[in-house]
Every structure is written in structure tokens, then in C-alpha cells.
Amino acid sequence: MAVADGWHPGLRESYLYDRNVIAEIQRAAREGIYDIRGFGAKRRVPHFDDLLLLGASISRYPLEGYRERCATDVVLGTRFAKKPLELKIPVTIAGMSFGALSAPAKEALGRGASEVGTSTTTGDGGMTEEERQSSKTLVYQLLPSRYGMNPDDLRRADAIEVVVGQGAKPGGGGMLLGHKISDRVAAMRDLPKGIDQRSASRHPDWTGPDDLEIKIHELREITDWEKPVFVKVGATRTYYDVQLAVKAGADVIVVDGMQGGTAATQDVFIEHAGIPTLAATRLAVDALQELGLHRQVQLIVSGGIRTGADVAKALALGADAVSIGTAALIAMGDNSPEHDEEYRAIGSAAGYYDDWQAGRDPAGISTQDDELAARFDPEVGGRRIANYLRVLTLETQTLARACGKSHVHNLEPEDLVALTVEAAAMARVPLAGTSWIPGA
Amino acid sequence: MGAGAVGRVRVGEGSGRLSVETEVELETVDLAATPLRELNQRLHDAESGRFRIVNPNGAHAVACGLRAPLDVEILGHVGYYCAGMNQHAHVRVRGNAGTGLAENLMSGSVVVEGNASQSAGATGRGGLLVIHGNAAARCGISMKGIDIVVRGSIGHMSAFMAQRGCLVVCGDTGDALGDSLYEAHLYVRGAVAGLGADCVEKPMRDHHAAELQSLLARAGFDDLDPSDFRRYGSARRLYNFAVDNAGSY
Numbered sequence: 005m006a007v008a009d010g011w012h013p014g015l016r017e018s019y020l021y022d023r024n025v026i027a028e029i030q031r032a033a034r035e036g037i038y039d040i041r042g043f044g045a046k047r048r049v050p051h052f053d054d055l056l057l058l059g060a061s062i063s064r065y066p067l068e069g070y071r072e073r074c075a076t077d078v079v080l081g082t083r084f085a086k087k088p089l090e091l092k093i094p095v096t097i098a099g100m101s102f103g104a105l106s107a108p109a110k111e112a113l114g115r116g117a118s119e120v121g122t123s124t125t126t127g128d129g130g131m132t133e134e135e136r137q138s139s140k141t142l143v144y145q146l147l148p149s150r151y152g153m154n155p156d157d158l159r160r161a162d163a164i165e166v167v168v169g170q171g172a173k174p175g176g177g178g179m180l181l182g183h184k185i186s187d188r189v190a191a192m193r194d195l196p197k198g199i200d201q202r203s204a205s206r207h208p209d210w211t212g213p214d215d216l217e218i219k220i221h222e223l224r225e226i227t228d229w230e231k232p233v234f235v236k237v238g239a240t241r242t243y244y245d246v247q248l249a250v251k252a253g254a255d256v257i258v259v260d261g262m263q264g265g266t267a268a269t270q271d272v273f274i275e276h277a278g279i280p281t282l283a284a285t286r287l288a289v290d291a292l293q294e295l296g297l298h299r300q301v302q303l304i305v306s307g308g309i310r311t312g313a314d315v316a317k318a319l320a321l322g323a324d325a326v327s328i329g330t331a332a333l334i335a336m337g338d339n340s341p342e343h344d345e346e347y348r349a350i351g352s353a354a355g356y357y358d359d360w361q362a363g364r365d366p367a368g369i370s371t372q373d374d375e376l377a378a379r380f381d382p383e384v385g386g387r388r389i390a391n392y393l394r395v396l397t398l399e400t401q402t403l404a405r406a407c408g409k410s411h412v413h414n415l416e417p418e419d420l421v422a423l424t425v426e427a428a429a430m431a432r433v434p435l436a437g438t439s440w441i442p443g444a
Numbered sequence: 445m446g447a448g449a450v451g452r453v454r455v456g457e458g459s460g461r462l463s464v465e466t467e468v469e470l471e472t473v474d475l476a477a478t479p480l481r482e483l484n485q486r487l488h489d490a491e492s493g494r495f496r497i498v499n500p501n502g503a504h505a506v507a508c509g510l511r512a513p514l515d516v517e518i519l520g521h522v523g524y525y526c527a528g529m530n531q532h533a534h535v536r537v538r539g540n541a542g543t544g545l546a547e548n549l550m551s552g553s554v555v556v557e558g559n560a561s562q563s564a565g566a567t568g569r570g571g572l573l574v575i576h577g578n579a580a581a582r583c584g585i586s587m588k589g590i591d592i593v594v595r596g597s598i599g600h601m602s603a604f605m606a607q608r609g610c611l612v613v614c615g616d617t618g619d620a621l622g623d624s625l626y627e628a629h630l631y632v633r634g635a636v637a638g639l640g641a642d643c644v645e646k647p648m649r650d651h652h653a654a655e656l657q658s659l660l661a662r663a664g665f666d667d668l669d670p671s672d673f674r675r676y677g678s679a680r681r682l683y684n685f686a687v688d689n690a691g692s693y
Contacts, residue, residue, distance in 0.1 A: 222544075
């Protein structure tokens with residue numbers, strides 16, 4: 005940066021009006037429209053980084069890191085469904101639409117997830133053939149827009165996810181700008197090509213928890229009670245939302261924290277609505293425990309899961325599994341330095357690229373441009389996803405064994421301490437070196 | 445089915461539509477004696493046939509997820525999501541229907557002889573929905589190819605974000621008709637309380653009149669004159685965001 009390079013004493017940047025704020029005010033005044041972008045929240049919020057695991061020593065003994073088994077399997081949907089999902093690892097791929105992502109990118113997610121025995125998820129735009137064929141276990145989302153909703157796809161899905169909201173924009177609907185509405189996307193969504201598609205934020209045929217219960221009942225009837233029914237909420241009033249979703253009959257609850265990614269949303273929404281994944285995880289577990297249904301109704305948390313440490317800490321707080329979205333795109337090649345020159349040509353740079361809404365992704369992932377999409381090899385992308393999921397799993401096992409656990413689900417809040425007062429209060433674990441849990 | 449509480453009968457020259465094919469076996473299911481799950485499983489397993497459902501008593505999800513060319517007649521009122529996501533079957537409700545009637549209808553037909561509650565035909569992608577009485581709010585919300593014909597009037601926010609298909613209203617409409625409409629065709633015979641954002645009256649051209657006449661005929665309302673209707677559609681001003689339209693939202 006020119007200013008940074010030429011800095012001298014007396015050149016003082018405002019904390020309140022820093023360069024990003026100034027640039028955004030100027031952009032808004034120039035363009036007259038809010039900033040729409042992809043990715044998730046970029047501000048710092050309390051997260052799993054603010055927790056630490058207490059490895060075993062004298063009072064606990066660890067498992068041998070390379071010799072003793074630490075299981076990772078998870079079963080989702082044991083409450084009512086005839087055919088629960090049996091996954092080999094507790095890390096799943098979150099819902100991302102064909103439309104937001106290219107068809108080869110969706111295929112790669114399926115390939116990678118299937119290779120390591122986990123599930124992937126459709127998105128706002130229906131199920132593609134590539135996705136179904138490449139995904140051994142596929143969760144089919146029922147969203148407010150109902151784009152492409154088809155009972156045949158419901159029946160050939162392995163689970164159904166009723167999407168109430170997502171962490172990047174709780175209370176908001178999907179968005180796909182006109183330059184990503186290709187012929188195929190338009191046909192799947194029954195929309196004219198090239199329009200700015202702004203999905204509804206409420207479901208068209210139910211409102212509130214009592215209706216949701218009847219809706220879930222209908223979905224079960226249509227699919228002969230075979231499929232687990234997930235309910236996904238953006239993290240806000242998580243304690244109440246989880247209890248209401250359970251009351252409505254969900255088999256699995258998905259809670260997406262405010263750091264969760266999006267393909268296209270207003271920046272102000274991404275940064276200023278919802279609560280952190282850390283806080284939401286604790287609230288969701290509280291809600292399930294109070295109902296006596298913790299572990300019977302499974303909990304998946306998402307929003308900012310990047311490493312096995314994040315996975316281990318989420319599981320220790322009581323989640324049954326986690327989901328990844330942004331990290332999966334990065335694993336496939338999003339923001340890769342190899343595209344830096346092209347990112348710079350479109351006003352960004354590797355490591356900063358968040359214009360997933362624009363459809364000009366040089367990595368061929370968040371695009372509907374045939375030429376760009378053709379750059380992305382779904383086999384290579386699938387291998388990267390599988391590698392990344394394996395690393396997350398190995399890291400999770402490493403930490404779990406160090407805590408003396410023969411299954412990653414045996415991690416527990418007692419294995420955690422917090423680095424900050426905020427994280428201690430949110431996760432309700434003691435501040436490191438103390439027995440103090442703020443608010444407890 | 446139903447623990448012997450109901451039997452199979454052959455109908456002769458009886459009443460209405462089911463009497464036409466006298467050799468087709470009619471299976472009667474009494475929902476007072478048969479669990480809903482058992483009924484729906486039976487209907488899902490059938491590849492063809494005629495079914496009469498008695499004592500629905502407002503049950504939800506009656507005859508949802510059908511996927512074969514069945515004829516299903518329901519004697520009485522049904523709750524939410526009757527005939528939801530129907531494919532190929534023809535379902536007739538001789539009563540009123542609750543919320544989400546024929547939601548996401550794919551093909552076939554659903555006829556309700558009474559009134560329908562809100563969100564009738566929501567997100568439907570094909571097939572025909574006919575309501576002899578009135579329909580409440582959000583009729584045809586997010587419709588994606590379904591054709592809906594309502595003999596009476598409909599409530600507010602109907603055809604909200606309607607994408608494809610036709611909504612024919614022989615009576616009046618509530619406020620905010622066709623708000624944020626895409627390419628669905630709306631035909632109204634009575635008064636429109638108010639149009640939603642980007643919904644405008646459009647000229648009734650010959651091919652629209654022919655489309656309307658055909659829909660009225662398919663619904664069995666051919667006593668009505670298409671020239672008494674007005675046509676509404678999207679002004680397409682909101683298809684791509686422009687700051688000058690911000691006041692429309």
C-alpha cells in the first residue's frame with residue numbers, strides 16, 4: 005500500500021474511520037447500492053481459537069497417538085428416520101448451491117466427501133445429476149425459494165434439510181446475481197436468464213413452529229419416513245430455535261454461526277447479524293440437554309470450522325458433527341496464489357478474494373461461466389477435498405487421543421478452558437488457570 | 445386395508461366422476477379406522493387405481509407424495525398439505541382444504557369443491573389446481589409452472605414472486621396481487637384490491653384469451669366469458685437491482 009509504505013509520524017489513521025470505512029463510504033456515495041460479496045464475516049469475534057484443550061497428564065492418561073484407536077464415526081438421524089446417515093467422520097460438507105458454485109465444483113465436493121465417507125449437501129437451486137452421482141450420501145435442502153424442488157429428488161436424497169436460515173444472513177433469503185443465472189441455472193429455477201435472483205426469506209407454506217411440525221410430517225409422509233429430517237438455523241436466538249425445531253420433530257439440528265459463508269449477501273448483513281458459532285454451540289447443547297435429547301437429536305455446527313482443533317473443540321462442547329463450506333472452497337483452490345495475477349486483474353488478490361457473487365472466479369469454482377468452470381478439474385478438486393477432510397480428522401483424533409478419548413465424541417466441556425473472559429462466558433468453560441466461568 | 449374396517453367395493457352407475465369406469469376397482473379407506481401412514485403408503489405403492497377416502501376429519505398430509513395416475517376422492521375436509529407434491533394423480537376433495545393445498549404440485553390435478561386456506565398451490569411446478577370456493581392469502585405463492593383456477597375470490601399477497609404458470613381468479617383478489625412477480629400469467633374477473641410491487645395490468649391479447657379459455661374449460665368453468673377478465677403480469681422493472689427502484693420494496 006502506498007500510504008503504508010510512505011508512512012511517517014503524524015500520519016495517523018482513525019480507528020473509527022479507517023481506510024476500509026472511508027473507501028466504503030465513498031463507494032456507497034458513488035454507486036448508490038450496498039456492497040454485496042461472498043465469504044463470511046471478516047471481523048474478529050470470539051471463536052474456538054479462544055479455547056484450549058487440556059491434554060492428559062497425571063490426573064488423566066492419554067491414548068497412544070499412533071497406536072491406539074480413536075473412532076470418528078457418527079450416526080445422524082436416529083430419532084425418527086428409518087434410514088439414519090452413517091458417516092465415517094464427523095465433518096460434513098455444508099449446503100452450497102449449483103448456481104453459486106459451478107457444476108464441476110459441486111461434483112468435486114461429492115467426490116471428496118464420498119471418498120472419506122461423509123455427506124455433502126445441495127443448496128438453493130435444486131439437485132444436479134453430477135452432484136447426486138458423485139455423492140454417496142447427499143442431503144437435499146428444502147429452502148424458502150423451493151427452486152427445483154422435486155419429490156423424486158426428495159426420494160433419492162439420503163436426508164432432507166429444512167433450511168430456516170444461515171449464519172451469514174439469519175433472517176435473509178438467498179441471492180444470486182444475474183451474471184450467474186446461466187441457461188441451465190435459469191431452467192432449474194424456473195426463472196428468466198440474467199435476472200438478479202433474490203429468494204424469499206420465509207417459507208411459502210409454513211410460518212412458525214406449529215406449522216413446521218406439520219411440514220416435517222408431510223415430508224416424512226412423502227418419503228415414507230425413511231429420511232432423516234434436519235432443520236438448519238442461522239445462529240441468533242439459538243436456545244429457543246433449537247428447542248422449537250426439536251419440538252417440531254427434527255432428527256438433526258444444524259446451527260450455522262455468524263462466521264458461516266455465503267455466495268452473495270450484503271456486507272452489512274454478513275458482519276452485523278447473528279451470533280458467533282462458539283456462543284451458538286453452547287446454547288444449542290443447553291437446549292438439547294434441557295429437553296433430555298442431547299445425542300438423541302444430533303447437533304451439527306458450522307461457521308468458521310478450519311482445523312481439527314475447531315472440530316475437536318466443537319465436539320467437546322457437545323456437537324455431534326460439524327460442517328464446512330468456506331474452508332472446502334479454499335481446499336479446492338479458491339484464493340490460491342496460483343491465480344493471484346488474475347485476482348488482481350479483477351481488483352482483488354489471492355487471500356482476499358470474496359467476490360463469489362460476481363461469477364468471475366479464476367479458480368472456476370464460484371462461477372457459471374463455462375470457460376472458467378472448465379478450468380476446474382472435479383477429480384483434482386475431489387482429491388483436495390478428501391485430503392483436507394482427512395487432515396481435519398487426523399488433527400481431531402490427535403487432540404482427542406491426547407485428552408485420553410477413544411472416540412472423538414468422548415471429548416467433553418471438562419477438557420476445555422478459555423483464553424478470554426468473553427469465550428469463557430460464551431462457552432461456559434473456566435478461564436484458563438482459574439475456576440471462574442463468568443455468569444455461571 | 446385398515447384392519448378390515450373398510451372393504452373393497454365395485455361401483456356401478458354411481459355418482460360423479462368415479463362412476464365412469466365401472467370396471468375399475470374402487471378401494472375405500474376410512475381414516476377414522478386407518479392410520480394416515482398406512483393410507484399414504486398404500487397410495488404410494490399403487491401403480492393405478494381408484495380410491496375413496498372417508499372421514500378425513502381435517503387430517504394433515506392426506507394423499508401427499510402420490511406418483512402414479514391414481515384417482516383419489518376425499519369425502520370431507522382436509523388439513524394442511526393435502527396432495528402435496530403430487531405427480532400424475534387426480535385428487536378431488538369434496539370439502540374444504542387447509543394450508544398448503546397441493547403445494548409444489550408437479551403434475552396431475554387437484555380439485556377442491558369447497559374453500560382452500562392460505563398458500564394453495566404454493567411453488568407448484570406443473571399440473572392443475574381447481575378451487576370451487578375461495579382461496580385465502582398467498583394463493584399461488586412462488587408458483588413455478590402450476591395452473592390454478594379459483595371460482596371464488598383469493599386473499600392478499602397471492603402470486604407473490606410467481607415465476608411461471610397461470611393463476612385464474614373468477615372473483616376478486618386481496619391486496620398486493622402479484623408482488624415481485626416474474627413470468628406467471630394472472631387473470632382476474634372481479635375487483636383487484638391492489639397490485640403488488642412490479643405487477644401491472646397488461647393487454648389481453650388473442651393468445652392470452654385462448655389460454656384463459658382453455659384453463660376455464662379444463663377447470664369445468666366454461667360458463668364464464670374470457671372477455672370479462674383482465675390480465676396482469678410483471679413490469680420487469682425489478683429484475684435487476686437499480687437504486688432508483690429502491691422505493692418499490
